[in-house]
Amino acid sequence: MTNGKQKILLALRVNGEVREFACYPNRTLLEVLREDLGLTGTKHGCELGECGTCTILIDNQPILSCLILALECEGREIVTVEGLSPGPGLHPLQEAFGELGAAQCGYCTPGILCTAKALLDRNRRPSRAEIRAALAGNLCRCTGYIKIFEAVELAAERMERPSE
Amino acid sequence: MMRLPKFVYHAPTSVDEAGRILAGEGTAARVVAGGTDLYPNMKRGHQLPPVLVSLRRIPKITGISGTPETGLRIGACTSLTQLGSHPAVKSGYAALASAVLSISTPILRNMGTIGGNLCLDTRCNYYNQNYEWRRAIHFCMKCDGSICWVAPSSKTCLAINSSDTAPLLAALGGRARLISTRGERELAIKDLYNLDGIDYLNKRPDEILTEILLPPAGGWIASYRKLRRRGSFDFPVLGVAAVLWKEPDGRIRDAKIYLNAVASAPLEAKEAETCLVGRKLDTETIREAARLAAEMAKPVDNADFGIAWRKRMARVFTERALNDLKE
Numbered sequence: 001m002t003n004g005k006q007k008i009l010l011a012l013r014v015n016g017e018v019r020e021f022a023c024y025p026n027r028t029l030l031e032v033l034r035e036d037l038g039l040t041g042t043k044h045g046c047e048l049g050e051c052g053t054c055t056i057l058i059d060n061q062p063i064l065s066c067l068i069l070a071l072e073c074e075g076r077e078i079v080t081v082e083g084l085s086p087g088p089g090l091h092p093l094q095e096a097f098g099e100l101g102a103a104q105c106g107y108c109t110p111g112i113l114c115t116a117k118a119l120l121d122r123n124r125r126p127s128r129a130e131i132r133a134a135l136a137g138n139l140c141r142c143t144g145y146i147k148i149f150e151a152v153e154l155a156a157e158r159m160e161r162p163s164e
Numbered sequence: 165m166m167r168l169p170k171f172v173y174h175a176p177t178s179v180d181e182a183g184r185i186l187a188g189e190g191t192a193a194r195v196v197a198g199g200t201d202l203y204p205n206m207k208r209g210h211q212l213p214p215v216l217v218s219l220r221r222i223p224k225i226t227g228i229s230g231t232p233e234t235g236l237r238i239g240a241c242t243s244l245t246q247l248g249s250h251p252a253v254k255s256g257y258a259a260l261a262s263a264v265l266s267i268s269t270p271i272l273r274n275m276g277t278i279g280g281n282l283c284l285d286t287r288c289n290y291y292n293q294n295y296e297w298r299r300a301i302h303f304c305m306k307c308d309g310s311i312c313w314v315a316p317s318s319k320t321c322l323a324i325n326s327s328d329t330a331p332l333l334a335a336l337g338g339r340a341r342l343i344s345t346r347g348e349r350e351l352a353i354k355d356l357y358n359l360d361g362i363d364y365l366n367k368r369p370d371e372i373l374t375e376i377l378l379p380p381a382g383g384w385i386a387s388y389r390k391l392r393r394r395g396s397f398d399f400p401v402l403g404v405a406a407v408l409w410k411e412p413d414g415r416i417r418d419a420k421i422y423l424n425a426v427a428s429a430p431l432e433a434k435e436a437e438t439c440l441v442g443r444k445l446d447t448e449t450i451r452e453a454a455r456l457a458a459e460m461a462k463p464v465d466n467a468d469f470g471i472a473w474r475k476r477m478a479r480v481f482t483e484r485a486l487n488d489l490k491e
Contacts, residue, residue: 004170004214026168028203047166048204050397055271061245062271066166067203071173072220115271136396137269 002071012073014039015083029073030054030065033080041081041110045139052138055111056080062115062137081110084117093117093155102151104142112138116152125156166207174217179224179343179374182217186370187345189215195372197241198276200268201284209295210285210307219279225374232256232381240279240373245270247278256381260336263328263388263405269396279373282330282340282353286323286361286428287399288466290314306362314466321361322464324425330357331405331422331430332388339377344370350377354422357429364428384409387488389481391425393468400425401468402477404457406485408445414491416440421453421485423478426461433457436482445490454482 002008007022014037021036030047033039033056045053047066054066057079085091093113096102103109112135119126119134126134131152132145140148174193176182186193194213196202197220205211219225225239228250236252247253248264267273267281290304290313303309305321312318334354342349353376356366367373386407392398403424409417419440421433436457443449458479463471 001175002173004172024170025173026170028168031165031167044165048207049200049268049272052269052271061274063274064200064271067200067275069168069173069199071175072199072218134270137271139397 008071010070010074012070012078013076014078015080023070025069025071027070028066029056029063029068029070029078032070033065039080039082043107043110045107051108052115053108053111055114055138057114057118060118060121062118079114079117081113084113091117091155092158093120093152096151096155096158097148100147100151100154102143102147108138108140108142112140112148116155120152120156120159124160126152128153168203168206169209169212171213172215174215175221176217176219177221177223179222179372182219182222182372183343183345183370185217186372189217191369193217193369195219198243198280200272200276201280205285208293209298210291219372225279228252230378235380236378238278238376238378240282240375241277242279244268244273244276244278244281248273257336257378257386259386259388259405259407260329260332260378263332263390263403266388266390266400267328268399278329278376281327282333282356282376283365283367283373284325284327284330286321286364287326288314288321288323288361290466291323314464320359321428322466323361323364323428324467325357325364325427325429326399326425327430328388328390328400328403328424331403331424332386332407333376333378334430334432335405335407335420335422336384336386337379337420340373341375341377342367342371343374344368344372346370348374354430354432359427359429361428385489387485389485389488391474391477391481398468402426402461402463402474402481403430404478404481404485405430406482406489408440408489410445414444416443416445419453421457421482423457423461423482425467426463426474426478431460433460433482435460445486450483450486450490453486454479457482 002025011020043053045051049067056065193215226241230236248261254261291306338353389404390400391402405422407420419437422430424430436453439453461478463474
């Protein structure tokens with residue numbers, strides 16, 4: 001049990017690193033990522049589960065960080081847009097989004113990248129319909145989605161043939 | 165940033181422990197699983213429970229057991245993604261899988277649970293708004309106020325039940341298991357709901373919905389049709405579930421049709437069911453049953469789209485659901 005008036009000590013595994021901090025039980029993962037851990041790549045949109053902007057990965061599954069408490073994430077593997085690529089470079093998805101201009105204002109991009117990564121990790125060559133279905137929970141108010149779908153397809157192609 | 169109000173958080177690891185906490189806390193405590201319905205409501209000030217009892221750490225109420233031949237037991241904390249993609253559900257209960265996969269978005273289905281979808285708070289245009297919006301209209305009877313803005317003379321709240329699984333599980337004869345320190349009981353899903361937007365659930369505050377029991381597959385065919393503005397995100401503005409049991413010669417032995425999102429509870433279209441029994445599912449029969457089902461739907465102006473069109477769609481979508489079940 002946690003007392004609502006007292007902070008609790010949490011240790012979360014974020015982007016491969018264990019981060020310890022104290023927070024109130026009512027803090028969402030979104031608040032903690034941005035305000036306590038300085039990971040502002042994850043954006044806050046509606047904060048009510050109606051836009052998908054704050055999507056991050058928990059155990060490689062897309063999750064809305066605005067609707068999950070930080071304390072509910074202990075013992076789980078959290079990945080944000082900052083940790084999308086395992087190495088120092090960009091993830092193929094990030095490269096493809098940049099190259100094809102699959103972002104305009106860019107606000108929805110971190111969430112879309114996370115959702116797309118989970119898709120490509122379980123389905124190396126998704127069809128256009130499968131990409132559409134997987135991204136159905138991420139709203140973009142600028143691009144009209146076509147470039148986003150094309151960028152996911154390009155990244156999938158490159159991930160299939162990494163040597164080229 | 166919209167912040168959650170402060171609360172005491174319990175994370176019991178067994179149903180017994182959760183039941184004891186709920187019994188001790190009385191009506192102050194709220195059960196939470198996926199949080200996708202409760203947390204937005206708390207952020208908007210609809211519900212401000214001082215105590216939350218999370219079911220996330222109770223392994224026993226997550227997962228699916230059984231087979232389509234014997235029937236399924238679905239743990240209430242099974243995520244909608246797990247449920248919709250489970251091989252036994254897809255093979256034996258395809259209409260349920262399709263209803264589940266029509267809920268909200270893939271990301272929210274990773275988080276939301278079947279128990280949460282069944283216990284979903286009722287919805288209304290005058291209720292699902294932020295605190296300042298609601299204060300500007302002096303609130304409504306569902307929360308902080310005394311009047312129903314949809315029908316000011318109404319004595320009961322008319323917020324609608326927006327669960328996509330409830331009408332189908334009711335039509336299939338699904339059952340819910342509820343456990344508290346006072347014992348456990350099984351309730352038909354159709355009896356889980358009240359026609360009251362405030363007191364919409366026949367579940368006491370100290371009871372925990374632990375599992376959903378499905379009858380064996382086979383012998384029946386089912387369909388679910390959902391109306392909404394967008395292909396994802398949106399709650400249903402109308403949901404039609406149809407289940408038919410047929411004789412070998414194709415005549416209908418029994419029929420269940422439930423409409424949702426037209427009232428505070430899933431509504432059984434009894435006259436339409438009666439009209440179907442003993443007949444073959446031809447175009448004329450479907451048309452007549454759909455007309456009878458739509459007569460019962462009395463949507464009020466508290467959701468997306470105009471009410472006259474929503475009522476007309478009750479007929480169209482019942483026709484479509486029944487057409488899905490043609491040979």
